[in-house]
Amino acid sequence: MSGLVENLKSDGAVIPVTLGNKPTEAQRVLGAIEAHHAEMAQRLSVLASSMAKGATPEEHSSLAKEFSSYLRTDILPHARAEETSVYLRAQKVGLAQVVETMLFEHRYLGAKIDEFETLTGSEQAALSLVISEVFSTHAQKENLFILPQVLSSVPDEEVGEILSEIQREFTKAKGDTITSTVDLRPLEPRARHDVVFSKIQSLEGGGAVTVINDHNPKPLFYQIDALWPGAYSCTINQVDERTFTMEIVKVG
Incomplete structure (x- = not known):
């Protein structure tokens, strides 16, 4: 994680922000989002590792379908929800450069998912590990550099609304056609x-x-x-x- 911190510092962006004595509601919201990030990262890691360990062709096919489906029905809608909620707020509190980097990573992740679906066998398994690692690192950046600063910037009564906002945007994004672009x-x-x-x-x-x-x-x-x-x-x-x-x- 120290390398990640150095990269962001060298880009003139921000260093990690803690909530300190921020009210419990902010800690609750941050904890809920971090837990969701961890759950998604863990599922991707398990599926990718299972493919990489030499599954039978039938097992690999099943794992690849589950991996792709989870990316398209959960990971990408989650990314879209962040863009239309947390990222908009982050831009207003001086994190425009960080948000630009995170948006690029969303596009990169989407492109790698498209590529994953064109591959088979060991090449597909290798790319699944890359996708899993990219998502995990991306989520850690959000946990460290975006969410605490956004939560610290809003009035206490709006903190809970951020989580509700993400959930609404996630539901909306799941109903959109994700593969049209x-x-x-x-x-x-x-x-x-x-x-x-x-x-x-x-x-x-x-x-x-x-x-x-x-x-x-x-x-x-x-x-x-x-x-x-x-x-x-x-x-x-x-x-x-x-x-x-x-x-x-x-x-x-």
């Missing part, structure tokens, strides 16, 4: 097209996936059209010099 930027170039192919092949007629990339995705469009002639329509937009989006729609 694929951010390719954190992925290695060799893995990008396979991630997109996996996504678009699961689309029903009229369904769409929006791809975010750091260069013009025309080559991807040409490859899709060559593999599935006329099956998909693509619209490319340039957001800025290094950001492009491409909406891929299943025809029919």
Whole structure:
């Protein structure tokens, strides 16, 4: 953990904040969120470790499905809930740079989940360990650097509302379509097209996936059209010099 502290200090961000004599309600809320983080990290770790220990093909397939399902139905909605609750509050108390880093980690985690679903066997098991470790470290950063400062910044009567806010946003996020956008930027170039192919092949007629990339995705469009002639329509937009989006729609 000391390395994590040094990294944040060197970036000019914040050092850990303790609640000190803050009322018991703040300690309760912090404890509840920390416990939830620990529960999620533990489940990911157990599943990833089980895959990495050489499970049979049948066992591996079952573990991989459970791992992927948990990431999409719990971890990603939790991340979205944080973005629309805790992170917004954190930006208002001088943690904008830290929040920017945490948002990047959310995008990175989402991209790695997409990549995980394109792999099999030992490669998939190895990536599951990476995903588990990324989430665990990310949650520790929130516990140390964001949550205490946010909880210390609000009036006593609003402390409990933060937990309720997270729970409401989590419920809302679980009902959203989590897989509609694929951010390719954190992925290695060799893995990008396979991630997109996996996504678009699961689309029903009229369904769409929006791809975010750091260069013009025309080559991807040409490859899709060559593999599935006329099956998909693509619209490319340039957001800025290094950001492009491409909406891929299943025809029919």
